[in-house]
Amino acid sequence: MTAPVRTRSSADLIDAEGPVLAHNYHPLPVVVARAEGTWVEDVEGRRYLDLLAGYSALNFGHRHPALIEAAHRQLDRLTLTSRAFHNDRLAEFAERLAELTGLDMVLPMNTGAEAVESAIKVARKWAYEVKGVPADRATIVVAADNFHGRTTTIVSFSTDETARAGFGPFTPGFRVVPYNDLAALEAAVDETTAAVLIEPVQGEAGVVVPDEGYLTGVRELTRRRGCLFVADEIQSGLGRTGRTLAVEHEGVVPDVLLLGKALGGGIVPVSAVVARRDVLGVLRPGQHGSTFGGNPLSAAVGTAVVELLETGEFQRRAADLGTVLRDGLTALVGSGVVGFRARGLWAGVDVDPAVGTGREIGERLLREGVLVKDTHGSTIRLAPPLTITEEELAMALGALERVLGRG
Numbered sequence: 001m002t003a004p005v006r007t008r009s010s011a012d013l014i015d016a017e018g019p020v021l022a023h024n025y026h027p028l029p030v031v032v033a034r035a036e037g038t039w040v041e042d043v044e045g046r047r048y049l050d051l052l053a054g055y056s057a058l059n060f061g062h063r064h065p066a067l068i069e070a071a072h073r074q075l076d077r078l079t080l081t082s083r084a085f086h087n088d089r090l091a092e093f094a095e096r097l098a099e100l101t102g103l104d105m106v107l108p109m110n111t112g113a114e115a116v117e118s119a120i121k122v123a124r125k126w127a128y129e130v131k132g133v134p135a136d137r138a139t140i141v142v143a144a145d146n147f148h149g150r151t152t153t154i155v156s157f158s159t160d161e162t163a164r165a166g167f168g169p170f171t172p173g174f175r176v177v178p179y180n181d182l183a184a185l186e187a188a189v190d191e192t193t194a195a196v197l198i199e200p201v202q203g204e205a206g207v208v209v210p211d212e213g214y215l216t217g218v219r220e221l222t223r224r225r226g227c228l229f230v231a232d233e234i235q236s237g238l239g240r241t242g243r244t245l246a247v248e249h250e251g252v253v254p255d256v257l258l259l260g261k262a263l264g265g266g267i268v269p270v271s272a273v274v275a276r277r278d279v280l281g282v283l284r285p286g287q288h289g290s291t292f293g294g295n296p297l298s299a300a301v302g303t304a305v306v307e308l309l310e311t312g313e314f315q316r317r318a319a320d321l322g323t324v325l326r327d328g329l330t331a332l333v334g335s336g337v338v339g340f341r342a343r344g345l346w347a348g349v350d351v352d353p354a355v356g357t358g359r360e361i362g363e364r365l366l367r368e369g370v371l372v373k374d375t376h377g378s379t380i381r382l383a384p385p386l387t388i389t390e391e392e393l394a395m396a397l398g399a400l401e402r403v404l405g406r407g
Helices: 010-020 065-075 090-101 112-131 182-188 214-225 246-250 296-310 313-332 358-367 390-404
Strands: 032-036 039-042 047-050 105-109 139-143 174-177 193-198 228-232 256-259 271-275 337-342 347-351 379-382
Touching: 047 390, 065 296, 090 105, 090 256, 090 271, 090 296, 105 112, 105 296, 112 139, 112 193, 112 228, 112 256, 112 271, 174 182, 182 214, 193 214, 214 228, 214 246, 296 313, 313 337, 313 347, 313 390, 358 379, 358 390
Parallel strands: 139 174, 139 193, 193 228, 228 256
Antiparallel strands: 032 039, 039 047, 105 271, 256 271, 337 347, 347 379
16 A cells, blocks of 8 residues: 555655656655745755745745735635636736736736747737738747747747657747847848747746847837837746846836746746737637636735735845845856856856766755756756845855865
């Protein structure tokens, strides 16, 4: 007989996953059972400082009291209606999210990939109905090394062969250009272009921050050439970079904004397409939808997230602690770190391959009680909850310094 889950060790639980779970992830060997704030605890009671924050889904930390309270209140009233009916939480969520972002209308969805897929559909429909692109000829220009999700359409324009291999045939209608290259972007845009879809900071690629002026150039180019600027802020948005949105570092307002991850407060999956009225206005009843998109529980939690961001506290914390993070990483360059890129409380750290791969560094930090995640090669990502203290951040940087010295 299988033992109750509560009596199983971490090793037992990891072994038990093998036969019954698809092997589409390669997690670090830690089994999280409880969490609070910036700390998680495994089955045996060992504590770890979380420097990943669910790829920014936990910007406000684990179980933030205001978000948990909002969820509990809504759980006692109403959880799901589907969009077959109205619910009493959705209007406020949409109103406040539109105001926070400076745009007009909201299309609520669930996951980040859903938001991207929705934006692709909306951009194409806008191209046919508003721009006048001939039927079925709309194109979307994207950047190399992008990460927008793993659905079949999205991997069609990925340049990551791990994400693509074995999943064709691929969806047509996309043109890939180098990131941070305005000349290449200009050359790719023509009369069929519906939109330019980019991440203001490329997260999965290793927190790649474009040159100053790139986002301004994308905004100017798309406006001049009559296509949409779609900014995927699913990882970079909602406080992570020291601003509400990463595009704000250049004072840019896109036509379409994609949000997710932190929008659900680490409690429920919530995403949204936020856009100008004339863009989202092309949708008609029955043309797009989601059973869970805009459900009352998600709207309640999402509204509570917006309330936290309206104060500006978390944006300021990310900016201030981002300076501490940058200074700490600068001190490690030449001592196991060959370079890094950072914006706000978010960094991609390139470790000297002689010291170890990103995976190996992650495993060493795990033994030090710090959780990070590798990306390509010897790069690790640091994205702690925005609630982390300066002392906790110093502790994490100290752990990184120690593991780098063991190469």
